[in-house]
Amino acid sequence: MGQYGWSLPVAASSYAGKIDFGIWLIHAAMLGIFVLWGAFFIYLLVKFRARPGHRAEREDHDETPAHISVPDSLSKFPFAQLLYKNKGELKSLIPDMVIMSFEVALIVFYAIPVWSSIKMGVPDVKDPVVMEIVSEQFGWNIHYAGPDGKLGKRKMPLVHFSNPIGLDREDPASADDVVMGNELRLPVDRTAVIDLLSKDVIHSFFIPEFRIKQDAVPGLSIPVWVTPTKVGKYEITCAQLCGFAHSLMRGDVYVQTQEEFDAWYQSRLSANPAAPAASNPAEEF
Ligand SMILES: [Cu+2]
Missing domain, CATH: 2.60.40.420 (Cupredoxins -  blue copper proteins)
Structure with missing residues (x-):
């Protein structure tokens, strides 16, 4: 006993390291996201702070903003038109897509293989x-x-x-x-x-x-x-x-x-x- 400190317990089995690596990877990624997101948030607070002579703008999403003209080729596709009109907003989804791809890759290429190597069968060893x-x-x-x-x-x-x-x-x-x-x-x-x-x-x-x-x-x-x-x-x-x-x-x-x-x-x-x-x-x- 007495092996539970501030970190993970002692790793005392052949697959403990694999599980721990997954845990550390997630924590490192979360720390990275936290730092980047925090820095971006502070940048926005400073850049768009209230100043004399600046006023907030908003665009009404139901109307095409004046500076965006939808190409004729999309005239039959209302949903594509909507996406096109909002392409500026869609860019803000890029960070989410990056994080989602990382999470999906973590599940598909790390978690599932490790899980199945531990849980889907018993290793064929002689004299267990x-x-x-x-x-x-x-x-x-x-x-x-x-x-x-x-x-x-x-x-x-x-x-x-x-x-x-x-x-x-x-x-x-x-x-x-x-x-x-x-x-x-x-x-x-x-x-x-x-x-x-x-x-x-x-x-x-x-x-x-x-x-x-x-x-x-x-x-x-x-x-x-x-x-x-x-x-x-x-x-x-x-x-x-x-x-x-x-x-x-x-x-x-x-x-x-x-x-x-x-x-x-x-x-x-x-x-x-x-x-x-x-x-x-x-x-x-
Ligand atoms: Cu019990």
């Missing part, structure tokens, strides 16, 4: 960290698939305080699975592929340092991926008002080296009641 995150009022259940990369089945009737996601320990795929409450651990520089679910209402999975924010919607399994790039401790927070304890719906994120992560995983696995027989206390009696 596979997990699902089942959100509920008011916490995050993190279900790690373990070394086999396969998530054990979940069954609704098994849901219990001691088994919040209803993990079926009889499914062989769940033998190396670990379920944690509000504790997300990830090895650094390895892609994690996450299925995001909700047991009750809409939540939003938000890790500012990763620049991830994704709604968890009941009935949907939404893929999310991240490649953490900085070892450290971060925070999951719920970004969707989801009930009376929404503000308490948070979790810790630990990005660790692969060795630290493996050691932690082994320690959880041996504490796991459905771990292989040798470490299962129930089998000893």
Whole structure:
């Protein structure tokens, strides 16, 4: 914690830099527009200030100003005539057109490609960290698939305080699975592929340092991926008002080296009641 200063939070995922660049670009453009517009405004205030011997003029738009004669070729096109008569005013739209072109280009050539590279699919990496995150009022259940990369089945009737996601320990795929409450651990520089679910209402999975924010919607399994790039401790927070304890719906994120992560995983696995027989206390009696 304590990473939120005056600027953006620490950028700790592979795509955080791309999102930040878009944010900085917009701010730089807005600053540029503000300065230019302010300078132009001051110029107008000075140039057209009230002075003795000068009076304000106005033209009636319904009449052709005396100095503009509409060409005969436009005689059949009333709208074109109107534009022609007001061509002086149309020039004032040029700055708006420039800004609009910049904004459209930003969306088409930057925002959409970046968005689709993050949101439209999961990168095809070998050996990803596979997990699902089942959100509920008011916490995050993190279900790690373990070394086999396969998530054990979940069954609704098994849901219990001691088994919040209803993990079926009889499914062989769940033998190396670990379920944690509000504790997300990830090895650094390895892609994690996450299925995001909700047991009750809409939540939003938000890790500012990763620049991830994704709604968890009941009935949907939404893929999310991240490649953490900085070892450290971060925070999951719920970004969707989801009930009376929404503000308490948070979790810790630990990005660790692969060795630290493996050691932690082994320690959880041996504490796991459905771990292989040798470490299962129930089998000893
Ligand atoms: Cu929530």
